[in-house]
Amino acid sequence: MSPEQVRLDDGRPNNGGSAMEDAMASTPRPDAGSLILLNPRSFRMSLRDRRRRIHELAERRQARLVEVSEPEEIEQNVLAAMHRGCRLLVVIGGDGTVQAAVTALASCPESQAQPDILVLGGGRTNYTARDIGTHDRLLVTLALALDDPARLSATERRTLALHHPGQARVEHGFFVAGALVDHVIRDCHSYRSGGTGPLRRGHLSSAWRVFQLGLLGLLGRSSYRPVELSVSATELGRLDGACRLLLLTSLHHRREWIDPYARRGTGPVRLTMIKQSASSFWRRLPRLLHGRYQKDMSPESGYLSGNSTEVRIQGLERLSLDGQEIDLDPGQPLTVTAGPIFRFLHP
Numbered sequence: 250m251s252p253e254q255v256r257l258d259d260g261r262p263n264n265g266g267s268a269m270e271d272a273m274a275s276t277p278r279p280d281a282g283s284l285i286l287l288n289p290r291s292f293r294m295s296l297r298d299r300r301r302r303i304h305e306l307a308e309r310r311q312a313r314l315v316e317v318s319e320p321e322e323i324e325q326n327v328l329a330a331m332h333r334g335c336r337l338l339v340v341i342g343g344d345g346t347v348q349a350a351v352t353a354l355a356s357c358p359e360s361q362a363q364p365d366i367l368v369l370g371g372g373r374t375n376y377t378a379r380d381i382g383t384h385d386r387l388l389v390t391l392a393l394a395l396d397d398p399a400r401l402s403a404t405e406r407r408t409l410a411l412h413h414p415g416q417a418r419v420e421h422g423f424f425v426a427g428a429l430v431d432h433v434i435r436d437c438h439s440y441r442s443g444g445t446g447p448l449r450r451g452h453l454s455s456a457w458r459v460f461q462l463g464l465l466g467l468l469g470r471s472s473y474r475p476v477e478l479s480v481s482a483t484e485l486g487r488l489d490g491a492c493r494l495l496l497l498t499s500l501h502h503r504r505e506w507i508d509p510y511a512r513r514g515t516g517p518v519r520l521t522m523i524k525q526s527a528s529s530f531w532r533r534l535p536r537l538l539h540g541r542y543q544k545d546m547s548p549e550s551g552y553l554s555g556n557s558t559e560v561r562i563q564g565l566e567r568l569s570l571d572g573q574e575i576d577l578d579p580g581q582p583l584t585v586t587a588g589p590i591f592r593f594l595h596p
Contacts (some may be wrong), residue, residue: 343372527551
């Protein structure tokens with residue numbers, strides 16, 4: 250293999266083919282206002298020597314690459330890049346890395362021009378990258394973006410803005426999980442960090458742990474305890490009581506099989522809250538997962554779902570924002586509103 254020949258993400262050599270693949274071996278050009286943020290701790294960075302190949306590609310293109318892992322590092326580098334007039338921000342990492350980056354961008358003055366963003370999935374779930382369509386073909390897409398970003402398409406995504414009196418800043422992201430889903434996310438994090446081997450650290454570790462938790466639930470041995478919440482949403486109504494599921498997003502899941510939000514209300518904040526006592530929950534679960542809510546699946550029967558301009562949650566002690574664990578003072582209300590819109594590149 251020649252020095253300029255690289256391998257694609259599926260391990261095949263790049264011997265030509267599509268115009269996008271040809272971009273991998275194009276002539277380097279000076280950095281023109283781009284920044285690559287690479288999280289070396291992200292799951293996929295350990296696969297097939299990908300981290301080294303990303304560094305080599307960035308060096309050939311004379312692109313600025315910074316390795317970051319903590320939110321403070323991400324914020325510092327994003328704000329510095331904005332000060333330099335960054336026009337292309339590439340984020341290679343999991344959903345948490347993307348969340349920290351958009352939170353930093355959202356803190357910039359509205360008058361400041363925002364860069365195009367390329368999210369290349371480096372984590373396990375890559376929820377945001379999958380929604381945009383940049384989950385795979387990482388190296389090829391990165392090369393094309395650095396050489397000629399005009400050859401990529403663009404799409405817009407709006408963030409959620411999370412306001413809480415006990416938090417130092419407004420957090421921004423795309424997916425909020427509370428109650429049972431937050432419990433599962435945190436348990437999976439703890440499970441993966443508590444050992445070694447493929448069932449702890451491999452591709453299937455999360456699925457394996459979710460299977461275990463499901464089995465424990467069937468046996469009546471689940472450690473989850475429903476949390477008492479009061480949730481009000483403009484256009485949708487109010488729901489109080491022990492909560493089984495709490496989900497919020499600004500994404501529309503056009504590429505996903507699961508989309509558990511009713512087609513009701515208006516506004517960019519999509520909400521689903523289901524009480525522990527919701528009528529016929531297990532029988533209705535298949536319909537719920539696809540967003541096919543029946544008319545009687547209403548707050549009166551334990552279901553609150555649809556679109557809203559603002560959601561106010563009282564009693565929430567912890568949540569996961571794009572997979573990042575956040576602890577809250579349950580005595581203070583959490584308010585979720587629409588955040589800024591960002592422009593994302595994709596093939």
